Amino acid sequence: TSSTAATAGLSLDPVIAAGRIAPLAASLADRAERERRLCSEVAEAMVDAGLFSLCVPRALGGLECEPATLIRVVEELARADGAAGWCLMIGATSGAASAYLSEAAARRIHSDPRAVVGGVFAPRGRAVAASDGTYLVSGRWAFASGVHHCTWLVGGCLVEDAAGTRLRPEGVPDPHLAFFPITEVTVHDTWSVAGLRGTGSHDMEVRESRVLADMLVTLVTGRPVQSGPLYAFPVFGLLATGVAAVALGIARAASDDFVALAADKVPGGSTRRLAERGTVQADVARAEAAVRSGRALLMETVDEAYAAAQAGGEMTLQRRTSLRLAATNATTASAHAVDLVYTAAGGSSIYESSTLQRRFRDIHVATQHIMVSPSMYELTGRLLLGLPTDPATL
Numbered sequence: 001t002s003s004t005a006a007t008a009g010l011s012l013d014p015v016i017a018a019g020r021i022a023p024l025a026a027s028l029a030d031r032a033e034r035e036r037r038l039c040s041e042v043a044e045a046m047v048d049a050g051l052f053s054l055c056v057p058r059a060l061g062g063l064e065c066e067p068a069t070l071i072r073v074v075e076e077l078a079r080a081d082g083a084a085g086w087c088l089m090i091g092a093t094s095g096a097a098s099a100y101l102s103e104a105a106a107r108r109i110h111s112d113p114r115a116v117v118g119g120v121f122a123p124r125g126r127a128v129a130a131s132d133g134t135y136l137v138s139g140r141w142a143f144a145s146g147v148h149h150c151t152w153l154v155g156g157c158l159v160e161d162a163a164g165t166r167l168r169p170e171g172v173p174d175p176h177l178a179f180f181p182i183t184e185v186t187v188h189d190t191w192s193v194a195g196l197r198g199t200g201s202h203d204m205e206v207r208e209s210r211v212l213a214d215m216l217v218t219l220v221t222g223r224p225v226q227s228g229p230l231y232a233f234p235v236f237g238l239l240a241t242g243v244a245a246v247a248l249g250i251a252r253a254a255s256d257d258f259v260a261l262a263a264d265k266v267p268g269g270s271t272r273r274l275a276e277r278g279t280v281q282a283d284v285a286r287a288e289a290a291v292r293s294g295r296a297l298l299m300e301t302v303d304e305a306y307a308a309a310q311a312g313g314e315m316t317l318q319r320r321t322s323l324r325l326a327a328t329n330a331t332t333a334s335a336h337a338v339d340l341v342y343t344a345a346g347g348s349s350i351y352e353s354s355t356l357q358r359r360f361r362d363i364h365v366a367t368q369h370i371m372v373s374p375s376m377y378e379l380t381g382r383l384l385l386g387l388p389t390d391p392a393t394l
Contacts, residue, residue: 014065017049018073018088022080029081032198033358036191038087039198043116043149046077051088052116055096055238057226059103060110062095064230067238067302071245078249079256082362083198085249087146089242090199091116096235097154097177099226100217106225108215109152109179118150120204121239123175125157127216135159135216136208137178140188144204147187153180153204159216168221168392179215180206195361220392232309234320236393240327240371244298244334247366251291251334254359258284258341261348261356274344283344287337294333301326317383320394324371325380331372338363 021042028039046052054070056062065073070092078085094117098106109115125139141155154177159166168174188203224231230238262275262284274280305319342349342360349356367373382389 012049014049014051014054014063014069015072015076017051018076021045021049021051021084022076025077025084026080029083029198029355029358032081032083036197037148037200038083038146040149042081042084043087043146046088046091047114047116047149052091053095053110054092055230056110057099057106057228057231059226060098060106061113062098062110064228067230067233067241067306068299070238071241071248071299071302074242074245075249075252078246079253080249081198082246082250082253082359082366083196085246086196086199086366087149089246090118090145091150093235093239093242094118094154096231096238097217097219099224099228099231100177100219100222101179102214102225105179105212105214112151115152116146116150117152117154117179118144118146119152119154119177120144121154121156121175121177121219121236123156123158123173125155125178125206127157127159127176127178127211129159129161130210133213135178135211135213137180137211138207138209140203140205142190142203143201144187145199145201147185147202147204148200151182153182153185154178155180155204155206172390174218174221176216176218178209178211180209180211184209193365195358195363195365229306229309232315233305234315234323234394236371237305237320237323237327240324240376241298241302243366243369243372244294244327244330247331247334247363247372248291248295248298250359250363250366251287251337254338254341254356254363255284255287255291257354257356257359258287258345261345261354265345265348267346274346280344283340287340290333290337290340294330298326298330317391317394320391321380321383324376324394328372328374328376328380331367331369332374335363335367 025042053062054065058064074089120141127135127137186205190203219235265274301322
């Protein structure tokens with residue numbers, strides 16, 4: 001497809017665009033699982049609609065959407081296929097890092113309207129200053145979701161120059177992100193996993209890739225070049241809400257699957273349909289309450305934080321804590337809802353012919369993401385209790 005098609009797609013409301021792509025993603029979900037990567041037809045449809053540019057600054061041709069819109073778009077795709085929602089979430093939130101680049105550096109990436117950014121924030125690489133002012137970056141990163149359809153990738157790294165490892169004011173290393181064109185990256189086939197198989201989250205590696213100084217940024221101590229309210233949002237908080245949106249979409253899909261199954265299934269030894277059992281009715285109600293309450297807290301927290309950002313207010317530690325707590329809670333609640341309906345479905349849910357088994361596997365991979373893992377309850381709890389805590393990852 002042409003760049004003209006991609007540009008035209010930006011005029012369509014992204015939530016509507018996601019709804020139009022969702023049936024395609026659902027129809028290709030089994031193939032994506034087998035191939036362990038997002039199908040090119042789905043990735044290209046997302047590019048055509050401009051969905052990977054949801055968090056890219058408008059000044060660079062992106063959508064620079066509100067965080068609530070990001071959640072709704074990701075939910076819509078994840079409801080069709082968790083892997084599709086996940087790949088969109090990674091590409092969209094990675095685009096937000098472009099706001100920390102100078103305009104000249106950012107345009108190296110986004111002068112191509114079909115650019116897709118992905119990669120890994122974990123600082124598993126090393127950037128060593130060279131005599132010509134560039135940096136030689138080496139590293140290998142796991143979980144490079146959607147690596148096959150990306151045009152640029154970021155890798156977290158520690159920076160070493162004449163003064164030694166670059167540190168934050170408090171004396172601990174200051175991780176940076178290095179941007180690489182896909183041609184600089186080696187992909188290692190490692191993604192043989194339980195769930196979200198269609199995300200193609202293989203390992204990525206670079207060896208002494210020469211990176212210009214202006215293609216290295218820090219999200220911890222740095223400040224965005226772009227001034228829009230979206231970039232007052234903490235990038236890691238944005239990523240966490242994106243993961244939660246995937247979980248909410250998966251949970252909603254699992255509920256849909258179960259309601260359809262329960263309407264027809266008559267369990268062995270019974271004369272009543274599954275839907276007529278009191279215990280099943282209670283579990284469906286609990287699952288519905290879990291998803292809706294988790295989503296409600298997430299949306300309320302995101303909307304309040306974005307309103308503060310629009311008003312020029314500071315993104316306080318309290319707001320950042322609330323964002324992470326709400327995202328973690330929504331993810332945990334979604335997993336609980338999926339567990340309820342998966343169990344209530346009985347033996348039917350274990351067959352490959354049932355999408356419930358894929359929802360179950362996918363949700364329990366999403367819960368392992370460090371941005372919403374159970375350890376986040378400990379981190380946010382320490383902050384709520386006023387205990388000394390390093391809030392850098394918030």
